[in-house]
Amino acid sequence: MSIKLLSATLAHKKVTFMFRLSSFLSKFSLAKKMPESFWTDFLAEFLGNSGHFLILKSLSDIILYGWQVYFSDPTEYFLIGAMLVQTAYLSRARADRLYGNLIGVSIYTLIDLPMDGLAFFQEPSHIVFWIFSIGIGLVESTYYHQNKTTMERWTIPSGSVLRMLMLLAFYLVISLGEDLPYFNGWLFFQGFLGEDSHLFLTNSLILVGLLLGFRQLQVVVQKRHIEQKNAVLNKLARWGMGSHAVNTLMTHQNELNFQECDRAILFMDIRGFTSWCEQNQPQLIANALNQYYQQVEPVAVFFNPLRVSFTADEIMAIYRTPEQAVNAAQAMQKVAKAVLSPYGLGAGCAVHYGAVVEGLFGGDDVRTYTVIGDVVNVAKRLESLTSAGDITISDAVYKRVSDQIKIKTQLDLKLKGKMQSVKGWLI
Known part of the structure; x- marks a missing residue:
């Protein structure tokens, strides 16, 4: 065989192999983007x-x-x-x-x-x-x-x-x-x-x-x-504003401009906490409160809130849907009972749903993501009338979740600042 013929044969084999290899790689790349x-x-x-x-x-x-x-x-x-x-x-x-x-x-x-x-x-x-x-x-x-x-x-x-x-x-x-x-x-x-x-x-x-x-x-x-x-x-930043606000600021900052939307608001507050603090040492109070936060917060976060915030012994959580908020409230209440009962304490919880204005509130140096509106006020008033260990939901929440939960009783509640009584449901 001549040198030219041998070279041509080798070149042909190389081209054939290269074509098959490139075909295989192209199929792989198309199959997996x-x-x-x-x-x-x-x-x-x-x-x-x-x-x-x-x-x-x-x-x-x-x-x-x-x-x-x-x-x-x-x-x-x-x-x-x-x-x-x-x-x-x-x-x-x-x-x-x-x-x-x-x-x-x-x-x-x-x-x-x-x-x-x-x-x-x-x-x-x-x-x-x-x-x-x-x-x-x-x-x-x-x-x-x-x-x-x-x-x-x-x-x-x-x-x-x-x-x-x-x-x-x-x-x-x-x-x-x-x-x-x-x-x-x-x-x-x-x-x-x-x-x-x-x-x-x-x-x-x-x-x-x-x-x-x-x-x-x-x-x-x-x-x-x-x-x-x-x-x-x-x-x-996540501790101060919540993961939702931080992630949104990093990707779609305009979405944190003031906007009206429907949100489910959850409040949970320890009953008798002020008088209990008067009877105990500050270190015990701090340990008990921090233990309460550490146990309850992961449960609230599990249901994907937009924000969870702590103010003294109060927890506020913002959810997209009433279903998320009610499921979170039931799970949080279960954990709260286990944490607070050794101290002779318990927490009341309430959920309301409706239109709010959400966004970044504050000045040039201090801002936070939160929601405002009558829905927030009603949720807080409902929580203040709820006994330790119980959960109160508003009528707006009840209409969304009545077929999913067991209702204990219906309530007609007189809320501070409201001319007419408000219907609530104990779960």
Whole structure:
């Protein structure tokens, strides 16, 4: 078989394999659409690591063999596919950095080695590919799998220097061209570094790599400090305004402008708490109240409130629907009985539903998300008339949940500030 015919046969096999591989990958990508965060991490990994070899290898091949040969060589497309697979894997949060950095070179070798034979390892760029894939994999694996704050001081600068030396390695690849069989190892490097221009280039790349590495280390440390402060501020904001308000401010700020909507308002208050406080020490009072809040709040949050707030011994919760509020009230009352009964205390609870105005209320320095309106006032008045251990719901709530709960009795209540009595239901 002639050399031309053999080359054509190998090229045909490569193109056929590449077509099948691309078909498989395209089906996979269509079957599973990646979220936006994945593509952000994918781009960061490609620009920060996996794409470096692909870019340098492609540039060296273009310089050595020309544009036409580069675009007509199927192996170049295999390399692109291999590095994209590596990038996709390393974009994952729990990716193994050592094995992940070997994905691209392994795929490329497995595809090209059966076709090129041992001549595969006679090409300088392939040797460079393996050496730096292993080197960067070891450095990143040490950084990600050990204590980052301890190892980052040397792994980040080392990784930066390695990437700069990769640039020098491809400079050597271009310098060697197809003369690798005449490569004489250390003597070559002695001769290479014996030239002032080459020595300057080598030292400059190492120095620039260190400077960029230390700069990246500084950015990583600053980013970690900012993330830690943001976590504290976020927690304080959620404590003060509630998760709903914080999440809305971060995504759709205009939704917290004043607007009229229907909301279910829940109030729960400890009965006889003021007189009980007069008879006990402040430390006991603080411990009891905090225990009450810690036990009741998770139950209220379980039913997805828009806001839960504490004022002295009072709990106020805002829900979207009466069903959520009533379910929350029953669960909260059960927990409250268990927490407060050892102290001889109990809590009354009430739920009302209707139109309110919600939004951010306050001045320039102090603002909070809450609701106002007659519905809030009625809910508070109903709660104040509810005995410890009981739950009162308004007629508006009753009409929504009467077929879902057991009613104890109907009440005609005279509320403060109301000319007519209000119908209520004890559950």
